[in-house]
Every structure is written in C-alpha cells, then in structure tokens.
Amino acid sequence: MFRAKRPGADDVRGLDRLASTEERIAPRLAEIFTHAAVGLCELDREGRFLLVNDALCSLLGRTAEDLLGLGVADVTHPTDLAPSLRLLESIARDGQIRSIDKRYRRPDGQILWARSTVARLERDGDGDGDGNAASFLVVIVDLTDQRRAEHALVEGEQRARTLIDGIARSTWQTDGAGHVVLDSPSWRAHTGQSFDAWVSDGWLDAVHPDDREYAQRHWREALAARRMVNGEFRIRRATGGYDWMNVRAAPMVDDNGEVLRWMAMNIDISARKSAEAALRASELRLQTLVSGVPQLVWRAIAGGEWTWASPQWERATGQSPRKSLGFGWLEAVHPDDREVTRERWSQASARGALEVEHRLRNASTGNYCWFQTRASPVRLDDGTIVEWLGTSTDVDDLRALQERQRILVAELQHRTRNLLGLVSVISDKALLSSADLSDYRRRFKDRLGALGRVQGLLSRADENDRVMFDRLLREELAAHGIVDSRQVTLHGPGDLALRPQCIQPLAMALHELSTNAVKHGASSHRGGRLEVRWQIETIDHAPWLHIEWRESGVDLADRDGPSSSSGQGRELIERALPYQLEARTRYTLTRDGVICSILVPGSHALAD
Known part of the structure; x- marks a missing residue:
C-alpha cells in the first residue's frame, strides 16, 4: 500500500526483512482502514472506487458492494463534479495533497456536505515515474452539522440585521x-x-x-x-x-x-411620544371637563365595582377616591337604599343600562340628599362589556320642588273648592240682606273685592313672602278709605307673621268690621274714632294672637237697627272664626260704638 525503497540485488537478507515487516503491518493497516471514524477510500486513476471503509459506506448510504461498482461521478453533486475531477488531475500531475469541500448525493436524495482530502498513491511497478498516479487515497470528513450550524448562524445574523434595520x-x-x-x-x-x-x-x-x-x-x-x-x-x-x-x-x-x-x-x-403627549392632553381635557360638570362621575366594572371616582364625589360625600373603590362607595349610600341599588346593578347587564334613585350622604351637613344615578356600558366590537361609565346627579331640590308642586296642586284644589263654597255663601248672605238687586250687586261686589285682596296676599305668601298682620290690616282699611290719621290709631308689632291658613278668615273678619265702620261706625261720624290693637298673649302656657277692634264717638242710639248688630259680618266673627281657627270672639255693641275682641291660638295664627 505504501511505496518503499527497493533493496539492492545483492542485499537478499534486507529484502527478506522488508517482506517480513510488510506482512506484519499490512493486517494492522487494513484493520485501521476498515474501522476508521472518517470515510476512507481508494480511487483508481479514473476515479472509480477500489477500496472503501465502513464509515464511508455509512456517510454515502450505500454498501461496499454498491460503491465498488461506482465512481466519483456517481456520488458527487453535479455542480461539484467538474471541480472534483480537476482536483484529481492536479494531484495526479504534481503529487500535492489537496482538499475540497463538496456535496455528495445519497440514494435517498439527501445531500451531504463533506471535506475530501486527496493524496496520490504509487505502487511498485504501477507508477511510470512521470507523475502519473497508480491510485488516490481520499479522506472524507462529514461537514453537514458544521454547514448547518454555519447556515443557521448566517441566517440568524441576517434576521437580526433585518430586524435591527427595521426598528x-x-x-x-x-x-x-x-x-x-x-x-x-x-x-x-x-x-x-x-x-x-x-x-x-x-x-x-x-x-x-x-x-x-x-x-x-x-x-x-x-x-x-x-x-x-x-x-x-x-x-x-x-x-x-x-x-x-x-x-x-x-x-x-x-x-x-x-x-x-x-x-x-x-x-x-x-x-x-407624540401619541403619549396627545393622550395626556386628551386626558387633561377630559379631566377638566369632568371636574367642571355638576354631576359625580365614576367608572366601574361588572356588578358595580368602582375603579375610579371624580373629585366631585369626594367633595359631595367626603369619601376619598381610595375608599370609594371596589364597593366602598356603597358606604355613602343611605342604608335603606343599598339593597335596591345592588338589585339594579345585578340587572344592569341584562338591561344594558343602570338607573336608580337613592340618597347619598352630604359631607357638609351629614344629611342624605337624593341623587339620580345612571350608567352606560362600554363594549368591545363583539359586544362584550369591559366597563361602565356613570354619573350621579343631585335631584334633591327637584324632588323637593316636585313634592311642593304636589302639595300646591292639592292645596289649590282644596282652596278652589273652599273659594267656590265661600263665594256661594257670600252670594246667599248678600241676597238675604239686600233690599233690592242693586243693593245685592253692591254688597256682593264689595265682598268679592275683599276676597280678591285676600287671595293676592295668599299668592304672595305662597311665593315665600310672609304676610304680616300689620300689612293685612292696613290694606283692608285702605281699601275702605280708612287712613291712618288722628281718627285712627293702630298699635302692635310689625313683624307678626301669619300662617297662610288663617289669612283668609281674618281678612274677611277685618273686611266686615271695616265695612261696618264706614257705613255705620267711627268712619261715618265726624267725631268718631277707631283704635285697633294686636299683641301676643300667653294663655294656658301657649301663645295667642289677641286683636281688639274698638270704635268710639259714635251715637248708635239715634240709629234705626244698625246692620252690624246682626247679619253676615257678625255671624262670620262669632261663628266662622271659632269654627275655622278655634278662635275666641266677642262682639259688643255699645252706645259709643262697636267693640270686637278676637283671640286666635298661635298654632293656627302664627307662622313658625
């Protein structure tokens, strides 16, 4: 397998020793060749396989029998075949060991990257001494994992570069x-x-x-x-x-x-940053708007669990934003209204809205005021409710006005019925005491005028303008031409306010007394005098309004049956006032004029 120096013809013993060495080494080299961890093979001068080891068979996915019938062209990727053949030619020519990274084809279609290192072999008697190789020894190292790692590294670097360039x-x-x-x-x-x-x-x-x-x-x-x-x-x-x-x-x-x-x-x-600045500006505008509205604004999630409350909530209820979160806001609701509030929240999702009226504690007074609470859901595109936006509006004054309106309507209906009844009574009495139709007309018109003045005072009382007794008396006297002069003396407190329900009966009584004074009494005589006094007296530990009407300088002896001795006026004083106001009255005719005393309980006459 390896080329060695030839012994001389005269050195027979040296040749015998060399043959003995080759015999001992050859089996060992064959064993190493067969079981080497890298692929090994011997190629002839045409590139056909002469000898292959187990590792090469495993790399190329073929048996030794298959490979020994094939050549380099049969296992090399077409793109790498020409460089591979040129490499063999160069090595055959100059004997230099060279390497090439190339792709091998497996029968299953897989491509294998490997580094092939090629050396020229010459056997005794096979070489021609001109650099032509007898065969080639090829060492093949699998580069698949290395190539895959290099490819992954390059691909990762490209992805990183693309990502970095993109951001x-x-x-x-x-x-x-x-x-x-x-x-x-x-x-x-x-x-x-x-x-x-x-x-x-x-x-x-x-x-x-x-x-x-x-x-x-x-x-x-x-x-x-x-x-x-x-x-x-x-x-x-x-x-x-x-x-x-x-x-x-x-x-x-x-x-x-x-x-x-x-x-x-x-x-x-x-x-x-621009979006964040715009968002902050938008939130600031919203907060400014929310802070400026009179309603208490808040946000909540399902079931009424609050997540935010506006500053108005703390100012109105005294409850801090932190304490109002979750269900803490219910502490500001009147205990009697909490159950209905929870019930409305349990129905809110199904109804698509929340609406409830309940009382909230007022931080400044400690009292409870009525509020109307409403909320609408914030939904995603699929209809899912993500939160609720709500307001609580102070309707305490509105409810008070509505209650007052209800009372006023009932009072108006009551007064209308009473007024119509009173007009009917006035008409009947005037008719009975009149000499003829002209006299009836005068009497009826006169009493209706008094009634009209009373109604005017009552209407002002309904507008929170309190009616004083002093004012009621002076208006009635002025309507009859009785002025505050040397003939008339008025004496009493000017700040004595009357209850609305006693104004009409007292006004009608004063009207009858004034009418009598003009027709038959002090105002009809040159020397006549009228004195009216009023004051608060305590009777049985309770306040009473005492009115005393005293006429003098009137000679009633020469009069033929003065009308004040009987008739509607006296009947009103002696019978109507005790009935309507539980008053105590006394009406006396003296030779010098009329003396009338009226005592009205403070509970009926005096305003709070």
Whole structure:
C-alpha cells in the first residue's frame, strides 16, 4: 500500500526483512482502514472506487458492494463534479495533497456536505515515474452539522440585521470604556455630525441640551455597572429639530468577563411620544371637563365595582377616591337604599343600562340628599362589556320642588273648592240682606273685592313672602278709605307673621268690621274714632294672637237697627272664626260704638 525503497540485488537478507515487516503491518493497516471514524477510500486513476471503509459506506448510504461498482461521478453533486475531477488531475500531475469541500448525493436524495482530502498513491511497478498516479487515497470528513450550524448562524445574523434595520434609526458601537472609535454612517446621516465631531464622547453634542445631563449620567451608570442601557432622550436631526430616541446598548464580554465593546442602536419613538403627549392632553381635557360638570362621575366594572371616582364625589360625600373603590362607595349610600341599588346593578347587564334613585350622604351637613344615578356600558366590537361609565346627579331640590308642586296642586284644589263654597255663601248672605238687586250687586261686589285682596296676599305668601298682620290690616282699611290719621290709631308689632291658613278668615273678619265702620261706625261720624290693637298673649302656657277692634264717638242710639248688630259680618266673627281657627270672639255693641275682641291660638295664627 505504501511505496518503499527497493533493496539492492545483492542485499537478499534486507529484502527478506522488508517482506517480513510488510506482512506484519499490512493486517494492522487494513484493520485501521476498515474501522476508521472518517470515510476512507481508494480511487483508481479514473476515479472509480477500489477500496472503501465502513464509515464511508455509512456517510454515502450505500454498501461496499454498491460503491465498488461506482465512481466519483456517481456520488458527487453535479455542480461539484467538474471541480472534483480537476482536483484529481492536479494531484495526479504534481503529487500535492489537496482538499475540497463538496456535496455528495445519497440514494435517498439527501445531500451531504463533506471535506475530501486527496493524496496520490504509487505502487511498485504501477507508477511510470512521470507523475502519473497508480491510485488516490481520499479522506472524507462529514461537514453537514458544521454547514448547518454555519447556515443557521448566517441566517440568524441576517434576521437580526433585518430586524435591527427595521426598528433602528441608527446603529453604533464603542470600545470597552464606552468611547466611540469606529464610524457609524447611520448615526452621522441622522445627526449630520462629521466623524471627527462624533467620535469619543462627541455624540453628546447631538443630544438635546435639556436631556444631555440625563443621557450622560445614564450612560456612565451603565458603564460602571456593566448593565444594559435603555434610555429615552432627544437627538438632533441633520435637517433641524429633534427626534425622540430609545437608545439601547449592550456590553459584549470575553471569557474572563471583561467588556470588549458596547453594541448600541437608536430606535425612533417620536410617534409614540407624540401619541403619549396627545393622550395626556386628551386626558387633561377630559379631566377638566369632568371636574367642571355638576354631576359625580365614576367608572366601574361588572356588578358595580368602582375603579375610579371624580373629585366631585369626594367633595359631595367626603369619601376619598381610595375608599370609594371596589364597593366602598356603597358606604355613602343611605342604608335603606343599598339593597335596591345592588338589585339594579345585578340587572344592569341584562338591561344594558343602570338607573336608580337613592340618597347619598352630604359631607357638609351629614344629611342624605337624593341623587339620580345612571350608567352606560362600554363594549368591545363583539359586544362584550369591559366597563361602565356613570354619573350621579343631585335631584334633591327637584324632588323637593316636585313634592311642593304636589302639595300646591292639592292645596289649590282644596282652596278652589273652599273659594267656590265661600263665594256661594257670600252670594246667599248678600241676597238675604239686600233690599233690592242693586243693593245685592253692591254688597256682593264689595265682598268679592275683599276676597280678591285676600287671595293676592295668599299668592304672595305662597311665593315665600310672609304676610304680616300689620300689612293685612292696613290694606283692608285702605281699601275702605280708612287712613291712618288722628281718627285712627293702630298699635302692635310689625313683624307678626301669619300662617297662610288663617289669612283668609281674618281678612274677611277685618273686611266686615271695616265695612261696618264706614257705613255705620267711627268712619261715618265726624267725631268718631277707631283704635285697633294686636299683641301676643300667653294663655294656658301657649301663645295667642289677641286683636281688639274698638270704635268710639259714635251715637248708635239715634240709629234705626244698625246692620252690624246682626247679619253676615257678625255671624262670620262669632261663628266662622271659632269654627275655622278655634278662635275666641266677642262682639259688643255699645252706645259709643262697636267693640270686637278676637283671640286666635298661635298654632293656627302664627307662622313658625
């Protein structure tokens, strides 16, 4: 197998020793050849297999019998066949050992990368001494795993480069100390810096002045800690202005943990920063709007679990935003209204809305006020409810107005019925006491006028304008032409407010007394005098309104049956007032004039 020097013709013993050595080595070499871990084969001068080992058969997926009937052309990839044949020719010519990385074909169609190292063999008597090979020894090492790893590495690098190019505005690197030493065309294209301006720490000049101190400190802290850099600051554009960048850098270390260099990239986040600024501005506008509305605004998830409450909630209820979260807001709801509130929340999802009226505690007074609470769901495209947006509106005044309206309507109906009844009574009484139709008309009109004045006072009382007795008396006297002069004396407190229900009976009584005074009493005589006094007296430990009407200077002896001695006016005083107001009355006719005393319980006459 191996070429050796031929012994001389005269050295027979040396030839015998050589033959004996070859006989001993040959079996051993054959054993090594057969069981070697790499593929081994011998090719003839035409490239046909003469000898193959087990490893080569395994690599090529063929048996030794199959290969010994084939040549290099039968197992080589077509693209690599010509270079393989030229390699054999070169080795046959000059005897130099050469290698080639090539692809082999297996019967199952698989392609195998291998490195083939070829040496020329010459046997005794086979070589012609002119460099022509008797055969070739080929050592074949499988490169499939190595090629696959190299391909994966290249592919990974390509993917990484594609990814970086897709997200990074620029890439750059520094030495282990963090100083820029290599050029970065992408950095300089973005910033417009020259190479001399950007090397070492010159890159800081491209950072916005307001961000420069932060960027430098962030970079130095990362260098000292040998940790990844992840910062956000503004970097100047070559065209002017600044872009927000997310600057990321990672250290590359050797086997001893020493930092060799820093690899960095700049990711443009200007769009994100603009969106964040717009979002903050939008949220600020919304918060300003929410803070300005009178309603209490809140957000919740399913079942009424609050996630946020507006400042108005805390001002109205005194409950902090933290305490209102979850179901804490229910503590501000009146205990009697909590159950109905929970029930409405349990029905909200099915109904698609929440609406409930309940009472909330007022922080300033400690009382409970009525609120109308409404909420609408926020849904995804598929209809799923993600949260609820709600408001609570103060309707306490509205409910009070509605209740007052209800009372007023009932009172109006009651008064209307009473007024119609009173008009009917006035008409009947006037008819009975009238001499003729003209007299009836005068009497009826006179009493209706008094009734109208009373209704005017009552309407003002309904508008929260309290009616004082002093005012009621003076208006009635003025309506009859009785002025406050030397003939008339009025004496009593000016701030004595009357209850609305007693105004009409008292006004009608004063009307009858004034009418009598004008027709038959003090105001009908030149020397007549009228004195009216009123005051609060305590009777049986309770307040009473005492009104005294006293006329003097009237000679009733010459009168033929004055009308005030009987009839509607006196009947109203002596019978109607006790019935309507539980009053105590006394009506006396003296030779000097009329004396009338009216005592009305404070519970019926005096406003609170």
